[in-house]
Amino acid sequence: MSVLQIALQEGFLGEHVVVAVDGTVVLDDPSVHTRRQIGLARSLEVPVRDGGVTVEVSVRGGPRESVEIDTTVSKAVLVDLDADNALIVRASGDLPGYV
Numbered sequence: 001m002s003v004l005q006i007a008l009q010e011g012f013l014g015e016h017v018v019v020a021v022d023g024t025v026v027l028d029d030p031s032v033h034t035r036r037q038i039g040l041a042r043s044l045e046v047p048v049r050d051g052g053v054t055v056e057v058s059v060r061g062g063p064r065e066s067v068e069i070d071t072t073v074s075k076a077v078l079v080d081l082d083a084d085n086a087l088i089v090r091a092s093g094d095l096p097g098y099v
Contacts, residue, residue: 006045
């Protein structure tokens with residue numbers, strides 16, 4: 001068993017965000033706001049099985065993206081919402097500095 005850090009970072013201005021890991025909702029927040037001082041909106045730790053998992057992030061009424069990761073290699077999933085309202089979801093082998 002591993003722990004996966006999921007960080008909603010830049011660009012969130014009150015959107016309703018849902019995050020699921022392997023189809024199980026782990027976050028359903030109706031108002032996600034980025035704290036500009038630290039570049040972070042929300043951060044959560046999710047227990048996951050070792051090996052491959054799928055992380056899906058969606059903005060209600062907006063974009064949806066998913067990424068498949070290997071939890072034996074990746075320790076975090078970093079999520080940004082860009083100026084064009086596109087989600088950028090990427091795996092990282094390192095934990096974010098603010099964790």
